[in-house]
Amino acid sequence: MNEKRWLVTGAAGFIGSHLLEALMEAGQDVVGLDNLSSGYARNIEAALGKRASGASFEFIEGDIRDIAVCERACRNVNVVLHHAAYVSVPGSLADPALTHAVNVDGFVNVLQAAKNAGVRRFIYASSSAVYGNCAKLPSREEDAALAKLLSPYALTKAVNELYAAAWSGIYASLQCVGLRYFNVFGARQDPNGPYAAVIPRWIDALKNGAPVTIYGDGTSSRDFCYVKNVVSANMLAAYASGDVSGQVFNIACGEKTTLNELFSVLKNRFDKQAKECVYEPFRAGDIAHSFASIERARSYLNYKPIYSLENGIKDME
Numbered sequence: 309m310n311e312k313r314w315l316v317t318g319a320a321g322f323i324g325s326h327l328l329e330a331l332m333e334a335g336q337d338v339v340g341l342d343n344l345s346s347g348y349a350r351n352i353e354a355a356l357g358k359r360a361s362g363a364s365f366e367f368i369e370g371d372i373r374d375i376a377v378c379e380r381a382c383r384n385v386n387v388v389l390h391h392a393a394y395v396s397v398p399g400s401l402a403d404p405a406l407t408h409a410v411n412v413d414g415f416v417n418v419l420q421a422a423k424n425a426g427v428r429r430f431i432y433a434s435s436s437a438v439y440g441n442c443a444k445l446p447s448r449e450e451d452a453a454l455a456k457l458l459s460p461y462a463l464t465k466a467v468n469e470l471y472a473a474a475w476s477g478i479y480a481s482l483q484c485v486g487l488r489y490f491n492v493f494g495a496r497q498d499p500n501g502p503y504a505a506v507i508p509r510w511i512d513a514l515k516n517g518a519p520v521t522i523y524g525d526g527t528s529s530r531d532f533c534y535v536k537n538v539v540s541a542n543m544l545a546a547y548a549s550g551d552v553s554g555q556v557f558n559i560a561c562g563e564k565t566t567l568n569e570l571f572s573v574l575k576n577r578f579d580k581q582a583k584e585c586v587y588e589p590f591r592a593g594d595i596a597h598s599f600a601s602i603e604r605a606r607s608y609l610n611y612k613p614i615y616s617l618e619n620g621i622k623d624m625e
């Protein structure tokens with residue numbers, strides 16, 4: 309790696325802490341920025357466990373809604389991996405103003421601070437939520453449609469993409485790359501709380517003999533992507549040639565798994581005696597199917613998923 313100084317926003321979160329861990333293993337200098345609203349100090353401690361000699365880490369406990377904090381965090385940074393966000397889809401329906409403040413105002417603060425500090429590349433987490441209920445599958449990057457969005461969370465991610473594309477055009481020195489993640493899973497993902505993601509929640513339930521709840525009839529499907537694939541996508545995006553600037557890329561496995569299939573994979577692995585799952589009505593804002601085309605990421609970033617769903621689940625244990 310020839311970059312030396314990185315900023316990871318959301319470093320105490322699930323994905324951010326895996327990015328931090330990989331950078332520490334590679335002996336890099338990293339600034340982590342997080343307000344610990346949905347992340348944990350223990351995630352940072354775990355990520356620092358594999359620190360190689362020469363690696364350094366500075367933690368700023370602060371809020372991306374504060375421009376002064378963003379300016380301090382971006383000082384002397386070469387690459388920003390922006391992952392801090394208000395991440396809950398149902399939560400965004402309950403509090404769209406908070407979602408906007410963190411995900412749009414906060415995003416613009418980090419983007420502008422990066423531009424002013426002379427950052428070379430600004431990589432940011434977008435989401436498969438930008439496809440909303442677009443019926444065309446597999447989703448290709450050009451298919452995202454504002455009219456199909458299902459939540460304020462999805463809207464803020466779509467707005468991020470507009471800002472990043474515009475900033476890349478206006479300021480040639482700042483190269484922005486968006487990564488649209490599809491259902492990421494892995495260690496350190498919080499299984500608790502009403503908005504927890506499905507894989508950690510179900511593993512937790514199966515390990516504790518608790519019932520597993522499926523929203524809908526279980527035929528809805530997701531493209532589950534192990535977090536180590538996401539880390540690799542960020543590193544590839546940091547070093548890909550300049551024609552990626554202003555673009556967005558799906559980051560997924562390019563495979564669909566129904567929730568019923570997922571339940572059977574997890575049941576076989578964690579509790580073969582588990583009772584059948586409980587079905588409840590769909591939640592507002594949930595997408596029926598998500599399934600990515602990863603051709604664009606393959607061709608521009610040389611991305612390929614290293615872990616399948618099953619291999620990712622094995623690697624977590």
Ligand SMILES: NC(=O)c1ccc[n+]([C@@H]2O[C@H](COP(=O)([O-])OP(=O)(O)OC[C@H]3O[C@@H](n4cnc5c(N)ncnc54)[C@H](O)[C@@H]3O)[C@@H](O)[C@H]2O)c1
Pocket residue numbers: 317318319320321322323324341342343344345346347348370371372373390391392393394395410414433434435436488489490491492493505
């Ligand atoms: N996990 C997924 O499946 C998935 C899918 C699509 C997109 N994403 C995106 O990836 C990014 C990381 O998600 P995650 O799953 O690791 O979630 P996470 O909640 O574990 O991480 C988000 C981090 O951002 C921090 N944060 C929130 N508001 C902040 C603020 N105002 N200032 C500073 N820090 C703040 C939180 O404390 C947390 O540590 C997010 O942008 C999310 O939208 C995740």
